[in-house]
Amino acid sequence: MPDKNAAPKQYTSKDFDDDLDFGHDDFDEGLTLPDINTEPMYINIGPCHPATHGTFRVYCKLDGELIEKAGVDVGYLHRGFEKIVETKQYGQVIPYTDRLNYCSGLVNNVAYCKAMERMLDLEVPDRTQYIRVLVMEIQRIMDHMICVGTNIVDIGALTNFWYFFNAREKLNDVIEALTGARLTYSYVRIGGLAWDLPDGWKESVKATLKEIPKAIKDVTGLVKKNRIFQDRTMGVGMISTEDAVSYGWTGPCLRSTGSDHDLRKVRPYYHYDEVDFDIPVGANGDVYDRVMVRIAEMEESMRIIEQVIARVPDGPINVDDKMVVLPPKEKVHTTMEGLINHFKVVIEGAQPPAGRIYDATETPNGELGFYIISDGTGNPYRIKVRPPCFYTMNALKFLIEGGMVADIVAILGGLNVIAGELDR
Amino acid sequence: MSDKKRAQKIADAIQSKFGDAVLEIEVAYDEFVAVVDKAIVHDVLADLRWTHHFDLLLDVVGVDCMELEPFRERFEVEYILYAMKSDTRFRVRTPVPETDLDVPTASDLWQSANWGEREAYEMIGINFVGHPCLKRLLTHHEFVGHPLRKDYPVMGGQWCSSTSEMKEELEESQGGAPGGSSAG
Amino acid sequence: MGVDADFLDAPTKNETGLITTRIEEVIKWGRKNSLWPLPFGTACCAIEFMGTVSSNFDISRFGAELVRFSPRQSDMILVAGTINYKLAPVLKRIYDQVCEPKFVISMGACACSGGFYDNYATVQGINQFIPVDVFIPGCPPRPEAVLDAVMKLQERIDLEPATTRDVVRRHEVDTKLTDQ
Numbered sequence: 001m002p003d004k005n006a007a008p009k010q011y012t013s014k015d016f017d018d019d020l021d022f023g024h025d026d027f028d029e030g031l032t033l034p035d036i037n038t039e040p041m042y043i044n045i046g047p048c049h050p051a052t053h054g055t056f057r058v059y060c061k062l063d064g065e066l067i068e069k070a071g072v073d074v075g076y077l078h079r080g081f082e083k084i085v086e087t088k089q090y091g092q093v094i095p096y097t098d099r100l101n102y103c104s105g106l107v108n109n110v111a112y113c114k115a116m117e118r119m120l121d122l123e124v125p126d127r128t129q130y131i132r133v134l135v136m137e138i139q140r141i142m143d144h145m146i147c148v149g150t151n152i153v154d155i156g157a158l159t160n161f162w163y164f165f166n167a168r169e170k171l172n173d174v175i176e177a178l179t180g181a182r183l184t185y186s187y188v189r190i191g192g193l194a195w196d197l198p199d200g201w202k203e204s205v206k207a208t209l210k211e212i213p214k215a216i217k218d219v220t221g222l223v224k225k226n227r228i229f230q231d232r233t234m235g236v237g238m239i240s241t242e243d244a245v246s247y248g249w250t251g252p253c254l255r256s257t258g259s260d261h262d263l264r265k266v267r268p269y270y271h272y273d274e275v276d277f278d279i280p281v282g283a284n285g286d287v288y289d290r291v292m293v294r295i296a297e298m299e300e301s302m303r304i305i306e307q308v309i310a311r312v313p314d315g316p317i318n319v320d321d322k323m324v325v326l327p328p329k330e331k332v333h334t335t336m337e338g339l340i341n342h343f344k345v346v347i348e349g350a351q352p353p354a355g356r357i358y359d360a361t362e363t364p365n366g367e368l369g370f371y372i373i374s375d376g377t378g379n380p381y382r383i384k385v386r387p388p389c390f391y392t393m394n395a396l397k398f399l400i401e402g403g404m405v406a407d408i409v410a411i412l413g414g415l416n417v418i419a420g421e422l423d424r
Numbered sequence: 425m426s427d428k429k430r431a432q433k434i435a436d437a438i439q440s441k442f443g444d445a446v447l448e449i450e451v452a453y454d455e456f457v458a459v460v461d462k463a464i465v466h467d468v469l470a471d472l473r474w475t476h477h478f479d480l481l482l483d484v485v486g487v488d489c490m491e492l493e494p495f496r497e498r499f500e501v502e503y504i505l506y507a508m509k510s511d512t513r514f515r516v517r518t519p520v521p522e523t524d525l526d527v528p529t530a531s532d533l534w535q536s537a538n539w540g541e542r543e544a545y546e547m548i549g550i551n552f553v554g555h556p557c558l559k560r561l562l563t564h565h566e567f568v569g570h571p572l573r574k575d576y577p578v579m580g581g582q583w584c585s586s587t588s589e590m591k592e593e594l595e596e597s598q599g600g601a602p603g604g605s606s607a608g
Numbered sequence: 609m610g611v612d613a614d615f616l617d618a619p620t621k622n623e624t625g626l627i628t629t630r631i632e633e634v635i636k637w638g639r640k641n642s643l644w645p646l647p648f649g650t651a652c653c654a655i656e657f658m659g660t661v662s663s664n665f666d667i668s669r670f671g672a673e674l675v676r677f678s679p680r681q682s683d684m685i686l687v688a689g690t691i692n693y694k695l696a697p698v699l700k701r702i703y704d705q706v707c708e709p710k711f712v713i714s715m716g717a718c719a720c721s722g723g724f725y726d727n728y729a730t731v732q733g734i735n736q737f738i739p740v741d742v743f744i745p746g747c748p749p750r751p752e753a754v755l756d757a758v759m760k761l762q763e764r765i766d767l768e769p770a771t772t773r774d775v776v777r778r779h780e781v782d783t784k785l786t787d788q
Contacts (some may be wrong), residue, residue, distance in 0.1 A: 037524060042591055044463070044590070057590075059590040059591075059594055061594055061595075069594055070594075070597075071590050071593055071594045071597060073588070073590060074561060074562065075560075075561055075562035075563060075564070078563060080571065080578075083571055083572055083576075083578055084578065086578075087578055117451065119452060190436070192575040230504070242479075243535070245479050245480050245508060246479065246534055246535045246536065247535045247536050248480065248481055248482065248534070248535070248540075249535025250480075259508070261508055265429075266511055295472065324556075349547070354493070355452050356452065356457075357452065357453050357455070358455065358504055358513075358515065360482075364557070367482065369482060369504070371482060371485055371502075371504065372481065373487065374491070375492055375493070380489055381492060382488075382489070382572075384483065384485045386482055386483040386504070390539060391536050391539070391540075393539075394536060394538055394539040395535070399580065421563055424562075
C-alpha cells in the first residue's frame with residue numbers, strides 16, 4: 001500500500017517514455033522565454049460589422065489585447081438631411097425627422113412640431129398634448145427595448161433579444177393601429193395630429209401594457225445578477241458626471257453617471273409636471289448602469305402611460321389656424337372655401353415669421369434639439385438638428401482607449417448610437 | 425427667478441463686461457442671444473464657462489447667411505449653451521466674414537466642441553484655430569467643398585473611389601484619458 | 609406572379625440531359641433553401657429586417673435565418689438602408705468578397721433608388737455599382753415584403769442554370785468604382 005503521508009512524488013520527464021524525450025533535459029527546471037520583440041497591431045472594426053450596425057468604424061492600435069490609440073470614423077449614413085430640408089416646406093420635413101432616430105420616430109416628429117408650434121406661437125389643444133405624451137412614452141419603451149436587446153446580443157446573450165423584440169412587436173401593433181405604419185410613422189403634424197384616436201385604442205394600449213412587465217422580468221432575471229454579464233459590463237466604459245457633461249452627454253447615458261437631469265422634469269412640457277414618475281439614476285457611469293437605467297426607465301414610462309391614459313380629455317386635436325392645419329375632408333369636397341383652404345395649406349403651408357429658435361425635447365436618447373432659422377417664406381432657411389448621440393459618440397475614443405477590444409462592443413451598445421441621428 | 429430673468433442677468437453681465445465688442449443682445453421666443461465680435465468670442469465663452477457655470481455646450485451651429493436679412497457677414501457660428509445647476513439657456517453668436525474664416529476654438533473649454541466644430545468646419549468651412557483635429561467628419565475623404573453653403577448644389581454628389589486609410593490619422597492623434605474639465 | 613423567364617438567355621432545364629437535370633435540381637433546391645444573408649443594414653430598414661428575423665415573421669421558414677456577417681460565409685447580401693457615397697466603396701468591396709453564387713437583394717426605397725434623399729450625399733440606387741437581383745420597394749418595406757422577396761429570389765434561382773451562373777450576368781453595370 002502506498003504511504004498516504006509520504007510527500008507526493010515529483011514526476012519529471014525522465015519518468016515517461018524516452019521516445020518522447022525531445023531533448024529538453026531542463027524541462028522540469030522551468031523554461032525561460034527569450035525577450036520577444038513585439039509590434040503594435042492595427043485593427044479595423046467596421047463599418048460592415050455586426051457590432052457597429054453597418055454605420056461606423058473604429059480603427060485601433062493594439063498592444064496585445066489592449067487598445068493604445070483609437071480613431072472613430074462616422075458619416076457612413078450621412079444623408080444630407082440639413083441640405084435637403086432647405087428645399088422642402090415645413091410640413092414636408094416631418095417624414096425626414098422620422099428617419100433621424102428611427103427606433104422612435106414619433107418622438108422626433110413631436111420634437112420638430114413642438115419647435116415649429118413655438119415659432120408660430122400656436123398652442124395645441126390638451127387632447128393633442130396628452131396623446132403626444134402617450135405615444136412618446138410608448139416609443140420610449142420601444143426604443144429602450146431595441147437598445148438593450150441589441151446591446152446584450154452584442155455581448156453574447158441572444159435570448160433577451162427575442163424577449164424584447166416580441167414585446168416590441170405587440171407595442172408596434174398598437175402604434176400601427178393608430179398611425180398605419182410600422183416604423184416611420186409621420187403621425188404628428190404642425191398644429192396637431194394627422195387624425196384622432198380610433199375607437200378602442202386606449203383599451204388596447206392598456207391590454208398590451210400588461211404584457212411588457214413579463215418581458216422586462218424575463219430579461220432582468222437573465223442578466224441582472226448574471227456573473228458573466230456583470231464581469232463584462234461593470235467597470236467598463238466608466239465616465240464621471242463632470243466629464244460626461246463636458247462631452248455634451250444628455251439622456252440615459254448622463255443619468256447613468258449620477259446626474260438626474262431630464263427635460264421632462266427640469267422644463268416640463270405637455271403636462272409632464274402633473275404626472276407622477278421618477279428619474280432612474282445610476283451610480284458609476286459604466287455599461288451596466290446604462291443598461292439598468294434604461295430598463296428602469298421603461299418601467300417609469302409604463303407608469304406615465306397608465307396615468308395619462310385616464311386623463312386624455314375630449315376635444316379637438318388640431319389648432320384653429322387655417323394657414324397651418326388642413327381642413328376636414330367633408331369641407332374640402334363640398335365647399336369652395338374648404339377647397340381653396342386645402343390648396344393654400346398644401347402649396348404654401350406654414351410660414352413662420354423671420355427669426356431663429358432652439359427647442360429641445362427629451363427623447364429616449366437624450367436631448368434632441370432643433371435650431372430652426374426662418375426667413376419668412378414657406379421653406380426653412382436652415383434646420384440644424386442637435387442629435388444626442390453625436391455627442392455621446394464624441395466620447396467613444398476616450399472611453400475605449402486603455403481598454404480591451406472586446407469592451408468596444410459592450411460600450412458601443414450601451415451608448416445607443418443610432419446612425420440616422422448621428423450622421424443625419 | 426424664471427429662466428428668462430436668469431438669462432437677462434447673464435446678458436447684462438456680458439454686456440457690461442465686454443462693452444462695445446458685444447454687437448447686440450437679441451431676444452426672441454424668450455431666449456437670449458449675445459452677438460459678439462469674433463475677436464472676443466473665446467473670452468466671452470470662457471467667461472460663461474467658468475464664471476457663470478455654463479457647463480454644457482449643446483451644439484455648435486455654422487450658418488451661411490448669404491440670403492438672410494439683415495445681413496452682417498457671410499457666415500456665422502453659434503454656440504448653444506446650458507447651465508445645469510441653474511437651468512439657464514444662453515446662446516452666443518459671432519459673425520464670420522468670408523475673407524477671414526479664423527475663429528478661436530472652444531474645445532479647450534468643452535470637450536463637446538471637438539466634434540461640433542469639426543462639423544461646422546466641414547459643412548460651412550469655418551476654420552477653428554487651435555482645434556486638435558480639424559478634419560472631415562461626415563463626408564468622405566475625397567469630398568471637395570462645403571455642402572451646406574448656399575452656393576453648393578443640392579444634387580452635387582461626388583463619388584468616392586476607395587475607403588480611407590486611417591493609420592496616419594491615428595498616429596497623429598493624441599491618445600489619453602478623458603479630461604479637460606478639471607482645468608482652469 | 610412569378611418571375612418572367614423570357615428575358616433570360618439561359619438554357620432552360622429542358623435542354624440538358626437527364627442526369628445533369630437531376631443534379632441541377634438538387635443543387636438549386638439546396639441553394640435556394642439555405643440562402644444565408646449578409647445583412648448590410650445601415651438604417652431604418654435594418655430594424656425591419658431585425659423584425660423579419662424575429663419570431664413574429666420568421667425568415668427561418670425559408671432557410672435564411674443564419675445571418676453571417678462575413679462575406680466569405682454568406683450567399684446573399686441584403687442591403688437594407690441608405691447607401692451614401694462614403695459607404696459605396698465598402699459595399700463594393702464586400703460584394704467582391706462574397707463567393708459565387710451570390711445574390712443581392714436591395715431592400716427599401718433608399719437602396720433601390722436613393723429614396724427621398726435626392727442630394728449630394730446619397731447614391732441614387734445601389735444598382736449603379738453592383739448588380740441587384742431583387743428590389744423591395746417600401747419605406748421601410750413590411751417584413752412580409754422581405755419574405756416575398758426571398759421567395760422571388762428562390763423562384764429566380766430555379767430558373768437559372770445551377771453550375772454556370774456566373775456566365776449569366778443580367779446587369780452589366782458601368783461602375784464608377786474601381787476594383788480594389
